[in-house]
Amino acid sequence: MSLRLFIPSDSGALAVGAEQVAAAFVAAGNKRNLALEIVRTGSRGLYWLEPMVEVATPQGRVAYGPVEPGDVDGLLDAMTQQAPHRLALGPTEDIPWLKRQTRLTFARCGVTDPMSLDDYRAHGGLKGLARAASLGGKASIEEILQSGLRGRGGAGFPTGIKWRTVAEAPGAQKYIVCNADEGDSGTFADRMIMEGDPYLLIEGMAIAALAVGASKGFIYIRSEYPHAIATMERAIVAARAGGLLGKAIGGSQQSFDLEVRAGAGSYVCGEETSLLESLEGKRGVVRAKPPLPAHQGLFGKPTVVNNVLSFAAVPFVLAEGAKAYADFGMGRSRGTMPIQLAGNVRHGGLFEIAFGLTLGEIVDDIGGGTLTGRPVRAVQVGGPLGAYFPRALFDTPFDYEAFAARDGLVGHGGVVVFDDTVDMLKQARFAFEFCSIESCGKCTPCRIGSTRGVETIDLIRTTDDRASRIALIKDLCNTMKFGSLCALGGFVPYPVMSALNHFPEDFDVPQRQAAE
Ligand SMILES: Cc1cc2nc3c(=O)[nH]c(=O)nc-3n(C[C@H](O)[C@H](O)[C@H](O)COP(=O)(O)O)c2cc1C
Ligand code: SF4
Numbered sequence: 001m002s003l004r005l006f007i008p009s010d011s012g013a014l015a016v017g018a019e020q021v022a023a024a025f026v027a028a029g030n031k032r033n034l035a036l037e038i039v040r041t042g043s044r045g046l047y048w049l050e051p052m053v054e055v056a057t058p059q060g061r062v063a064y065g066p067v068e069p070g071d072v073d074g075l076l077d078a079m080t081q082q083a084p085h086r087l088a089l090g091p092t093e094d095i096p097w098l099k100r101q102t103r104l105t106f107a108r109c110g111v112t113d114p115m116s117l118d119d120y121r122a123h124g125g126l127k128g129l130a131r132a133a134s135l136g137g138k139a140s141i142e143e144i145l146q147s148g149l150r151g152r153g154g155a156g157f158p159t160g161i162k163w164r165t166v167a168e169a170p171g172a173q174k175y176i177v178c179n180a181d182e183g184d185s186g187t188f189a190d191r192m193i194m195e196g197d198p199y200l201l202i203e204g205m206a207i208a209a210l211a212v213g214a215s216k217g218f219i220y221i222r223s224e225y226p227h228a229i230a231t232m233e234r235a236i237v238a239a240r241a242g243g244l245l246g247k248a249i250g251g252s253q254q255s256f257d258l259e260v261r262a263g264a265g266s267y268v269c270g271e272e273t274s275l276l277e278s279l280e281g282k283r284g285v286v287r288a289k290p291p292l293p294a295h296q297g298l299f300g301k302p303t304v305v306n307n308v309l310s311f312a313a314v315p316f317v318l319a320e321g322a323k324a325y326a327d328f329g330m331g332r333s334r335g336t337m338p339i340q341l342a343g344n345v346r347h348g349g350l351f352e353i354a355f356g357l358t359l360g361e362i363v364d365d366i367g368g369g370t371l372t373g374r375p376v377r378a379v380q381v382g383g384p385l386g387a388y389f390p391r392a393l394f395d396t397p398f399d400y401e402a403f404a405a406r407d408g409l410v411g412h413g414g415v416v417v418f419d420d421t422v423d424m425l426k427q428a429r430f431a432f433e434f435c436s437i438e439s440c441g442k443c444t445p446c447r448i449g450s451t452r453g454v455e456t457i458d459l460i461r462t463t464d465d466r467a468s469r470i471a472l473i474k475d476l477c478n479t480m481k482f483g484s485l486c487a488l489g490g491f492v493p494y495p496v497m498s499a500l501n502h503f504p505e506d507f508d509v510p511q512r513q514a515a516e
Helices: 011-015 018-032 069-081 117-122 127-135 137-147 159-168 189-196 198-212 226-241 272-279 308-320 322-326 359-366 400-405 424-438 449-462 466-483 487-491 493-502 509-515
Strands: 002-008 035-041 053-057 060-064 088-091 175-180 216-221 257-262 303-307 336-343 349-354 376-381 388-390 414-419
Touching (some): 002 011, 002 069, 011 189, 018 069, 060 069, 117 198, 127 137, 127 308, 137 308, 137 322, 159 303, 175 198, 175 272, 175 308, 198 226, 198 303, 198 308, 216 226, 226 257, 272 303, 308 322, 336 359, 359 376, 359 414, 466 487, 466 493, 487 493
Parallel strands (some): 216 257, 336 414
Antiparallel strands (some): 053 060, 060 088, 336 349, 376 388
8 A cells, every 4th residue: 555645845834843744654654564655845825734734545635734743643544544533624625715715826836846847847837938938028028918917025016017118128138036035024925935836936037038038037035034045946956957947948049047046134125126236245225216127127237026926926827818817806906816814813824816805804704813812903914014904994805906095005915913912002113113123224214213213102101292292103104104215114104103093092001001
C-alpha cells in the first residue's frame, strides 16, 4: 500500500509545526513499511487549520487539520482504512471556506508543488505567456487594459495604463520591478504566492517584459520573508533551465532575466520610488514625482513597478481573456481580490473573491467573528494607514470607490479585526508613532508632524484641555494629508481621524475611566 500526502511548506504552516508533522509522517511510514510520497505544497490559506495535511484518494484529495506530530499514527490508520478521524475535514474542495471562493490568482496555491515547473504547466501555467507572445506587446497591453486590473499594492492604479506608458517611453533599456515588500499589517498574500506558486509571479513579470520590451527585472522582497526569498531564488534558477527566463521567452524574440533583491526592514521602501532608490543601493528616501517611474524609474530608465498580486493576476487575464477577468467584480473594481483576514479573528487566512462582498460578510460570515468570542468593535482595512471601520459601516462593499467614499481604503486587502477591548486612542497614537518610526524624513509634515501627533495624543490622556488638543490633532491631520510628499505621511490621517470620528468615547478619557 502507498499513500500520497500533501503537506504545506509555506512559512505560515512551518510556524505552527508543518516540518515536525512531515517528519513524523516519514518516521511512522518507515515503521509501518508504508510507501509514503510527500509533496510539499504552499498553503491553501486556511491558517487556523494549519498544518493541514491532505491525502490523495480515488475521489480526490481529503484534508485533515490542524495536525500535530502526535496525531500522525491515528491519521495513518484512518487514511489507510478510510475510517473516520476527529481531524477529518472531508474532501478539500468541499470545505465551505474554500468552496465559496473564486480562486483566479490562487488557483494553484496549496495544490501544486511550488518548485515543479512540470506541475505548474500541468495546472494551466504558461498559457498566458504563450498567448502574450503570439499577441505581441500592444495587444497584450490592451488585454490588461480591458480586464480592468488595478494595482493590488494599495493605490489601485490601472495596470494597463502603467504598462502602456512604459511601452511608449523612449529608450532601449527598460525594467520590470516587482514590489514584494509587503509591509502592511495583516497582509501575507504576496508571501503566499512567492512560496506557494512562484512561477506564477515569474510568468506575470515575463508577460510584462514582453509587453513593454524590458530585458531585465528585479523582485524586491522584504528581508522578513527568508522562505519567500529562498523559494523565488530557486524558482528563478529552475525557470532559466526550463526556458521561462532567458533568451526568446515564450517563443518570442525577447530575452528576459530576473534577480531577487532583499530589503532591509523599512516600511517606506514599499513606496515605489524609495524602493527604486533602495534597489540602486541608496538610502530608501522617497523621490518627488514627476518624473514617474514609468518615465524615469530604476537607474533613470522607464520602469514598470507592480505589486506581486498585480503581476500574479496577469497570466489568467492573458490565458483566459480580459473578459473572463472583468466579468467578476463591481463598478471600477474588476476581477477578484485576495482578502487577508488577520488580527483577532476566528478564521484567519486568505479568501479570494470578486470585489463587492460587504465588510460585515467578510468579518462575520467568512472570518467567523473574533477569536476571543467577544464582539467585534473595529476593523482596520488596508494596512497601518487604513481607516478603522465600526460596525455601523459594515455594509460597505469591498470596492475601491466605496471604501474611499467612507474615508477608507482597500489597500492591499488586509483586514485586521479588533474586539471590544481595543483602545482606539492607543490605536490613533500607534498610527502617529508608526509613521514617526518609518518616515523617510524627506518632508516636514510627516517627519515632524508624526512626532507632534504622538505628543498631542499623550496630552489628551494627561491634561484636562482635551477639546483644544483634539482640535490640534484635526489640524495636524489636515496638514499631513495635504502637505506630505507621499502616502506614508499623507494617509496617517485615515487611521487617526477614523478612530476619532467613529470612536469619540475613547478620546474622552475621564468619562472612560469613570465607566471602567
Ligand atoms: C509608505 C508606502 C508603503 C508601500 N508599501 C507597498 C508594499 O509593501 N507593496 C506594494 O506593492 N506597494 C506598496 N506601496 C505602493 C507603491 O508605492 C506602488 O503604488 C505599488 O508598488 C505599485 O504597484 P501596483 O500598481 O501593482 O499596486 C506603498 C506605498 C507607500 C506610500
Ligand atoms: S511623507 Fe514621510 S515617508 Fe513620505 S516623503 Fe514625506 S517624510 Fe518621507
